[in-house]
Amino acid sequence: MIGNLPLNFTAKMEKLLGEEFDDFMSSYAAPRVYGLRINRLKLNMEEWKGMSPLSADVSPIPWAEDGLYYKEGERPGKHPHYHAGLYYIQEPSAMAPVELLDVRPGQRVLDLCAAPGGKSTQIAAKLQGGGVLVTNDNARERTKALAKNIELAGVRNAVVMNEEPAALAPVFTEWFDRILIDAPCSGEGMFRKDESMIAEWEKHSVERCSLMQCDILRHAASMLAPGGLMVYSTCTFSPEENEQQIASFLSGHTDFQVVPIVHGFGWNAGRPDLIAKATQLDGARLQSIEGTVRLWPHRIEGEGHYAAVLRRDGANTDINHLLESAVSEEEPAKARHAGAAISIRRSNEKRYDQREERRAAKLQTKKEWQNAGLKQSASKKEYKTRSVLDEEQPIDLWRQQAEHFAYGALAWTGQVVAYGSRVYIQPNNMPSLDGLRVVRAGWYVGEAGRGRIEPSHPLAMGLKREEAVRSVNWSSNDPQTLRYLRGETLFVEESEIVIKDGAAAKGYVLICTDGHPIGWGKYAEGMIKNELPAGWRWI
Numbered sequence: 001m002i003g004n005l006p007l008n009f010t011a012k013m014e015k016l017l018g019e020e021f022d023d024f025m026s027s028y029a030a031p032r033v034y035g036l037r038i039n040r041l042k043l044n045m046e047e048w049k050g051m052s053p054l055s056a057d058v059s060p061i062p063w064a065e066d067g068l069y070y071k072e073g074e075r076p077g078k079h080p081h082y083h084a085g086l087y088y089i090q091e092p093s094a095m096a097p098v099e100l101l102d103v104r105p106g107q108r109v110l111d112l113c114a115a116p117g118g119k120s121t122q123i124a125a126k127l128q129g130g131g132v133l134v135t136n137d138n139a140r141e142r143t144k145a146l147a148k149n150i151e152l153a154g155v156r157n158a159v160v161m162n163e164e165p166a167a168l169a170p171v172f173t174e175w176f177d178r179i180l181i182d183a184p185c186s187g188e189g190m191f192r193k194d195e196s197m198i199a200e201w202e203k204h205s206v207e208r209c210s211l212m213q214c215d216i217l218r219h220a221a222s223m224l225a226p227g228g229l230m231v232y233s234t235c236t237f238s239p240e241e242n243e244q245q246i247a248s249f250l251s252g253h254t255d256f257q258v259v260p261i262v263h264g265f266g267w268n269a270g271r272p273d274l275i276a277k278a279t280q281l282d283g284a285r286l287q288s289i290e291g292t293v294r295l296w297p298h299r300i301e302g303e304g305h306y307a308a309v310l311r312r313d314g315a316n317t318d319i320n321h322l323l324e325s326a327v328s329e330e331e332p333a334k335a336r337h338a339g340a341a342i343s344i345r346r347s348n349e350k351r352y353d354q355r356e357e358r359r360a361a362k363l364q365t366k367k368e369w370q371n372a373g374l375k376q377s378a379s380k381k382e383y384k385t386r387s388v389l390d391e392e393q394p395i396d397l398w399r400q401q402a403e404h405f406a407y408g409a410l411a412w413t414g415q416v417v418a419y420g421s422r423v424y425i426q427p428n429n430m431p432s433l434d435g436l437r438v439v440r441a442g443w444y445v446g447e448a449g450r451g452r453i454e455p456s457h458p459l460a461m462g463l464k465r466e467e468a469v470r471s472v473n474w475s476s477n478d479p480q481t482l483r484y485l486r487g488e489t490l491f492v493e494e495s496e497i498v499i500k501d502g503a504a505a506k507g508y509v510l511i512c513t514d515g516h517p518i519g520w521g522k523y524a525e526g527m528i529k530n531e532l533p534a535g536w537r538w539i
């Protein structure tokens with residue numbers, strides 16, 4: 001490994017680390033460490049420990065509330081609990097930035113460079129379903145993994161976007177309480193974990209990354225509410241992408257201050273001495289960069305990271321949009337913060353439908369259109385709706401049929417919206433997303449077709465077992481669980497299915513393992529037809 005490191009990289013590190021350089025280099029010969037994070041949207045640490053075979057040999061990651069080291073050789077990705085979204089496999093130092101973001105239920109949070117979604121799922125767990133997570137990545141292919149991870153984790157209050165920060169900025173001006181910029185970077189901290197990153201390093205030169213980061217930071221700043229917090233992080237060691245980037249940002253944004261991080265857990269202070277003299281920053285502000293943090297692989301058990309917490313001047317926005325939710329319909333001015341108001345459309349429904357259609361007509365992600373039951377006009381290269389959808393009224397169908405498979409569905413917080421044939425529950429009080437590339441407009445709950453709603457896989461993953469009209473539960477080592485995850489048809493006794501009072505046995509059944517959903521099946525006459533989508537199966 002050490003022999004593969006580029007010489008210009010090691011020379012730079014030697015200059016940067018001085019006496020510590022040898023320790024740093026030895027870290028490349030040390031065994032890798034592995035981390036996972038328990039998904040609090042589904043269960044807590046104690047519950048997980050009580051049921052997981054992995055729990056015998058894990059230890060806490062000191063800076064991450066729900067983080068655990070697990071041993072090499074374990075394969076947590078190959079366990080039914082992974083398919084139930086009970087944890088996310090995440091590099092330990094990558095868990096630090098969200099811990100620093102101080103996310104609380106009810107806040108509006110933006111994860112601007114989010115794919116594949118490790119930190120977004122961590123943010124969602126901290127929001128506990130209250131507030132909004134807007135999770136974005138500008139790489140279209142990568143947003144597929146992002147959406148899947150959000151859905152696997154059972155997140156109900158996220159909107160997944162595929163946009164440039166410049167396109168989001170005018171829509172979300174001063175809108176967010178918290179913003180995470182886990183910036184694209186030269187990835188020097190990934191060399192040990194993934195040797196292919198060494199080749200990437202030359203391509204994604206430090207200079208090129210710094211320019212991108214500067215642009216992303218500038219747009220992010222305009223979306224942060226006064227008093228809000230922003231965390232900037234990278235998995236690289238180069239000062240140009242870390243301290244220097246923050247210094248340049250501070251010199252252009254006098255209304256932002258560094259919030260000093262406590263340097264515990266073997267974390268090191270940021271290095272103002274590495275900042276180019278040309279940066280226009282006065283003594284105290286320059287020195288404040290010591291309050292940022294470097295996670296070095298020879299000081300901690302993790303691959304390494306850099307993080308800075310920045311606060312925008314203004315009233316302390318410990319805004320809890322949940323607590324401000326008791327807004328009556330007579331008080332529209334206050335409705336902006338009405339996080340928990342149920343706003344399924346009541347009036348102006350026709351007008352709303354037309355607006356949704358116009359909104360749908362602007363969707364640009366072809367895949368999303370295809371998934372949504374829409375087709376591309378070959379001649380004009382524009383997207384248009386299938387006329388049959390106009391008759392089917394997806395939102396009305398949802399409202400009529402949701403409670404056939406998900407108990408209390410009409411009481412869930414959020415606004416029911418349809419993009420084409422797909423129905424979503426969108427967090428309340430979002431600004432219009434017209435003209436933006438929307439990958440998921442909210443919690444994707446079902447799809448309309450032939451006069452009925454098919455419940456979606458993300459709906460299953462976001463439900464609690466007790467919210468399902470019908471459910472069946474097998475332990476994670478029951479062969480039925482594996483059969484289901486492989487996409488097989490299941491043969492069951494009707495008595496195994498728990499059915500809400502008054503409901504028929506025939507219909508959609510939430511399939512659970514150790515009490516947690518893994519997907520839908522359709523029960524009739526002793527047989528469960530497997531509804532697990534092909535892309536979600538165990539292979």
Ligand SMILES: C[S@@+](CC[C@H](N)C(=O)[O-])C[C@H]1O[C@@H](n2cnc3c(N)ncnc32)[C@H](O)[C@@H]1O
Nearest residue numbers: 113114115116117118119137138139182183184
């Ligand atoms: C370090 S990765 C993010 C990892 C992610 N936060 C996680 O925890 O799983 C950086 C991401 O930034 C995205 N990216 C690059 N340039 C961007 C831009 N201008 N706007 C938004 N995202 C960008 C990349 O596609 C990449 O997915």
